[in-house]
Amino acid sequence: MLSNSILSPLRNELALVWLLRILALMAGALVLLIFAFLLNESLPILGLVGLSAFFSDPSWHPMEGFFNLTSMLLGTLYATAGSVLLAAPLGILSAIFCRFYAPTHVARIFRNLMESLSGVPSVVFGFWGLTVLVPLVNQIHPPGPSLFAGISILTMMILPTMAMAADASFASVPQNYLRGAQALGLSKSATLLGVVLPAAKAGLLSGLILQSGRAIGETMALLMVCGNVVQTPKNIFDPIRTLTTNIALEMAYAMGSHRSALFVSGLILMLFIVVLLIAAEGINRVPKR
Amino acid sequence: MFQRDRLFTLIVWSAALLVVLIFASFIGNIIYYGLKNFSFLYLWSNPINTGREGGIFPIIISTLLILLVCMTVAIPLSLCTAIFLTEFTSQENILARFIRRSIDVLSGVPSIVFGLFGNAFFSVKLGLGFSILSGGLTLACMVLPIMIRLTQEGLRAVPPEYSLSGSALGISRSQILLHLLLPAAAPSVIVGLVLGVGRALAETAALVFTSGYVDRLPQSLWDSGRALSVHIYDLSMNVPGGETSAYKSAFTLLILVFFINSITTQLTKLWLQKRIILQ
Numbered sequence: 062m063l064s065n066s067i068l069s070p071l072r073n074e075l076a077l078v079w080l081l082r083i084l085a086l087m088a089g090a091l092v093l094l095i096f097a098f099l100l101n102e103s104l105p106i107l108g109l110v111g112l113s114a115f116f117s118d119p120s121w122h123p124m125e126g127f128f129n130l131t132s133m134l135l136g137t138l139y140a141t142a143g144s145v146l147l148a149a150p151l152g153i154l155s156a157i158f159c160r161f162y163a164p165t166h167v168a169r170i171f172r173n174l175m176e177s178l179s180g181v182p183s184v185v186f187g188f189w190g191l192t193v194l195v196p197l198v199n200q201i202h203p204p205g206p207s208l209f210a211g212i213s214i215l216t217m218m219i220l221p222t223m224a225m226a227a228d229a230s231f232a233s234v235p236q237n238y239l240r241g242a243q244a245l246g247l248s249k250s251a252t253l254l255g256v257v258l259p260a261a262k263a264g265l266l267s268g269l270i271l272q273s274g275r276a277i278g279e280t281m282a283l284l285m286v287c288g289n290v291v292q293t294p295k296n297i298f299d300p301i302r303t304l305t306t307n308i309a310l311e312m313a314y315a316m317g318s319h320r321s322a323l324f325v326s327g328l329i330l331m332l333f334i335v336v337l338l339i340a341a342e343g344i345n346r347v348p349k350r
Numbered sequence: 351m352f353q354r355d356r357l358f359t360l361i362v363w364s365a366a367l368l369v370v371l372i373f374a375s376f377i378g379n380i381i382y383y384g385l386k387n388f389s390f391l392y393l394w395s396n397p398i399n400t401g402r403e404g405g406i407f408p409i410i411i412s413t414l415l416i417l418l419v420c421m422t423v424a425i426p427l428s429l430c431t432a433i434f435l436t437e438f439t440s441q442e443n444i445l446a447r448f449i450r451r452s453i454d455v456l457s458g459v460p461s462i463v464f465g466l467f468g469n470a471f472f473s474v475k476l477g478l479g480f481s482i483l484s485g486g487l488t489l490a491c492m493v494l495p496i497m498i499r500l501t502q503e504g505l506r507a508v509p510p511e512y513s514l515s516g517s518a519l520g521i522s523r524s525q526i527l528l529h530l531l532l533p534a535a536a537p538s539v540i541v542g543l544v545l546g547v548g549r550a551l552a553e554t555a556a557l558v559f560t561s562g563y564v565d566r567l568p569q570s571l572w573d574s575g576r577a578l579s580v581h582i583y584d585l586s587m588n589v590p591g592g593e594t595s596a597y598k599s600a601f602t603l604l605i606l607v608f609f610i611n612s613i614t615t616q617l618t619k620l621w622l623q624k625r626i627i628l629q
Contacts, residue, residue: 068514068523069521071523074523074524081433081434084426084431085431085435088428088431089431089453091452092452092455094467095459098466098467098470102470154365155365158365162363163366173615180549180608181552181607182551182604183554183555184600184603189379189380191587192597193376248355249355250355251354277460278459278461280554280555281579284583285587305555308462312466324466324470331463338455
């Protein structure tokens with residue numbers, strides 16, 4: 062913004078300034094309010110059994126007082142890692158296709174497709190997964206609802222945004238680099254792998270991290286295709302339950318310390334997100350050579 | 351070397367083809383089965399037999415009411431926050447830095463956590479219960495970051511000459527804001543609004559424990575109302591034989607979201623054109 066000294070004075074408009082300030086402060090305080098409520102609802106159980114119980118209890122049977130979240134934590138991590146590992150190369154290749162290979166009108170259609178797909182509701186993805194994908198997986202390896210189905214759906218959900226983020230970071234690679242590579246007589250693949258990808262690395266990485274955040278937080282689609290059995294998966298075709306789906310499944314009837322335990326898992330999710338955000342910011346702040 | 355180049359070209363094209371094929375089969379499937387025996391009567395009639403038959407009229411009304419509540423709160427809040435951050439404070443101001451940081455975090459909060467918060471705060475603490483009001487308010491918290499960001503982008507893109515010449519003419523800051531800055535930033539504000547509506551329309555997890563499941567026509571904002579996305583979820587998971595109807599609802603939601611998306615793209619294009627002419 063322009064410095065206040067050269068614009069019209071504000072002294073006659075203190076009411077407006079204060080209104081704006083208070084509303085902005087409300088918007089800013091919202092996150093604190095969310096944290097406060099999560100903490101407030103979690104405190105009863107944290108005081109009762111302590112944090113370690115969530116990792117050392119024999120199982121997740123909240124009605125009987127067992128609160129082990131480890132298998133669901135692992136479920137979340139496996140599903141997220143799997144989908145990001147699949148979506149990252151596909152998204153980056155799609156963006157490379159869009160920017161360096163496709164004819165202009167094909168690239169435009171492709172971009173429009175990605176943009177439209179990024180807005181598709183997760184429940185629609187989940188519904189498709191439930192009616193089309195799960196029966197297919199069942200034919201490959203029963204039972205069908207599984208970590209594999211979850212990873213596939215999550216991949217589809219984060220791929221469009223991943224591709225768009227990659228496309229944007231390729232667009233910000235300086236033209237000089239490309240011309241320099243051309244002047245050196247580098248082939249197209251060598252230019253892309255050796256010049257463009259390293260130059261776009263920071264953008265690609267922070268896109269990747271933000272998409273991991275989305276994958277961690279995804280609920281409905283996973284709820285519909287993962288089978289929701291509380292267990293640590295032994296192979297990729299085992300059904301799993303994630304932290305998010307656990308909340309969605311049990312919140313409806315949870316009372317007392319059970320309800321409290323669900324808020325603890327919400328708190329854990331928030332911590333994940335904050336860590337990822339800090340990581341993404343760290344990457345963006347690394348000085349470019 | 352040429353061989354490597356050719357191999358890479360092949361990989362890129364096949365990856366793109368794979369992506370297109372997967373998504374085409376996904377969208378094709380929803381549209382094909384959704385359009386099958388779809389009639390406009392579906393949008394105008396009440397659900398019968400827990401949604402297996404009949405239509406989704408009350409669900410559409412509930413969805414619209416939830417959106418209305420959400421936007422009534424989110425529009426002024428995001429507008430004022432964005433105006434404050436871009437026009438009435440400096441980058442280094444400690445308050446501004448705190449607000450920016452917390453909005454960044456807010457934009458990453460998973461929707462189910464918004465659901466937990468909405469349930470604990472709006473439904474229980476404020477005593478709104480399972481109602482359209484608490485669902486809408488929860489969604490307002492969720493769409494706030496994206497609406498603030500786009501409003502800020504719009505305001506930042508206004509050339510500084512606007513404020514400077516306004517001030518040189520002795521126009522007050524509020525008048526400059528009202529008559530120069532906001533009209534110039536309006537397209538971006540509207541894009542933010544439309545994106546926010548799209549985001550809210552797509553949301554399910556935050557609504558299940560705030561606005562609830564009741565599929566009757568809501569009598570007031572304090573009634574529980576089922577959103578379209580929740581309806582799809584319920585039909586496919588909890589209602590055996592609800593698949594046909596779920597397809598039709600999914601199709602309706604998909605069309606709505608695509609429609610909203612194309613409005614956004616068109617508006618952005620118009621806005622860019624306008625800016626080029628201005629300069």
